[in-house]
Amino acid sequence: MSEVEKDLCNPSALREAITEVFNTMVFMEINSSGPIEEDLGDQPCILGSVSFRGLFDGSLSISCSAACAKEITMNLLAFEDEDEMEPSDIPDAIGEVANMTMGTLKTMLYDRLGEITVSVPTVVSGCSMCNALRAGEVKLSATVAVADQYCVQLNLVHMYSGGKA
Amino acid sequence: MADTLLIIDDSSTMRRIVKRTVRMSGLSFSETFEAESGEQGFEKLSADAIDVVLCDVNMTGMSGIEMVRKVRTELPERKDTRIIMVTTESSAAFVAEAMKAGADGYISKPFTPEKFTEKLTPLL
Ligand SMILES: [Mg+2]
Numbered sequence: 001m002s003e004v005e006k007d008l009c010n011p012s013a014l015r016e017a018i019t020e021v022f023n024t025m026v027f028m029e030i031n032s033s034g035p036i037e038e039d040l041g042d043q044p045c046i047l048g049s050v051s052f053r054g055l056f057d058g059s060l061s062i063s064c065s066a067a068c069a070k071e072i073t074m075n076l077l078a079f080e081d082e083d084e085m086e087p088s089d090i091p092d093a094i095g096e097v098a099n100m101t102m103g104t105l106k107t108m109l110y111d112r113l114g115e116i117t118v119s120v121p122t123v124v125s126g127c128s129m130c131n132a133l134r135a136g137e138v139k140l141s142a143t144v145a146v147a148d149q150y151c152v153q154l155n156l157v158h159m160y161s162g163g164k165a
Numbered sequence: 166m167a168d169t170l171l172i173i174d175d176s177s178t179m180r181r182i183v184k185r186t187v188r189m190s191g192l193s194f195s196e197t198f199e200a201e202s203g204e205q206g207f208e209k210l211s212a213d214a215i216d217v218v219l220c221d222v223n224m225t226g227m228s229g230i231e232m233v234r235k236v237r238t239e240l241p242e243r244k245d246t247r248i249i250m251v252t253t254e255s256s257a258a259f260v261a262e263a264m265k266a267g268a269d270g271y272i273s274k275p276f277t278p279e280k281f282t283e284k285l286t287p288l289l
Contacts, residue, residue, distance in 0.1 A: 024275035025276070092177060099253060104275065120224070120225055
């Protein structure tokens with residue numbers, strides 16, 4: 001395994017990236033070692049993802065419960081009241097969190113990965129979502145606890161492409 | 166007189182966060198405008214003399230870099246408009262490309278109000 005792949009297969013880099021985003025912009029506490037189970041019941045999950053191209057191609061997604069997504073949105077946008085929220089605010093906020101987390105990761109790995117092009121975010125909502133891996137793709141996952149109450153799952157799916165577009 | 170500000174970002178969330186961060190940074194502008202695409206930003210700049218532009222890079226349609234390049238080549242009357250890219254990009258190659266296109270600086274995301282003060286104060 002190359003050094004680059006070791007980096008890409010290191011969940012602590014994922015945790016570090018999302019922690020930085022939450023500390024600077026969301027103002028919610030991330031606890032990477034804390035209890036990371038959340039009873040989702042029937043509530044849907046919100047998943048924000050960005051895809052990237054470079055030495056490796058793939059995508060980074062961030063998913064959490066609808067309740068957690070709402071809380072993240074309230075914090076990120078500094079809403080004092082839920083009524084201030086527009087229906088598009090939640091997907092917009094989760095997309096931005098995915099985008100900023102990818103940006104942070106990209107900066108962290110720049111020395112080894114070089115230039116990576118990142119797409120605009122896509123956000124979907126549903127129950128029991130998971131990545132279906134294509135041949136050759138590798139998935140790295142990390143979960144972090146947010147505000148000792150919710151959990152946010154990060155999935156980085158990637159495949160070596162050698163930088164060919 | 167205080168400067169005018171234009172925030173260009175395809176995400177309304179990000180525009181709101183940028184606005185809030187500007188406020189928290191203690192910088193004040195006489196008026197703040199918003200545009201939701203590179204095309205719309207260019208249109209606004211063609212019509213009005215704006216002092217400071219905070220511009221996203223990764224947008225559907227015209228990217229932030231394309232917009233800056235277009236402003237610098239097609240709107241010579243806006244040569245004094247200071248354009249700062251707000252982006253998750255921060256590689257040396259990106260910064261070089263943005264500067265070459267005509268940007269005056271960049272702020273990387275995630276950002277803090279202190280970062281805004283540090284990067285914007287010298288340009289005001
Ligand atoms: Mg954008």
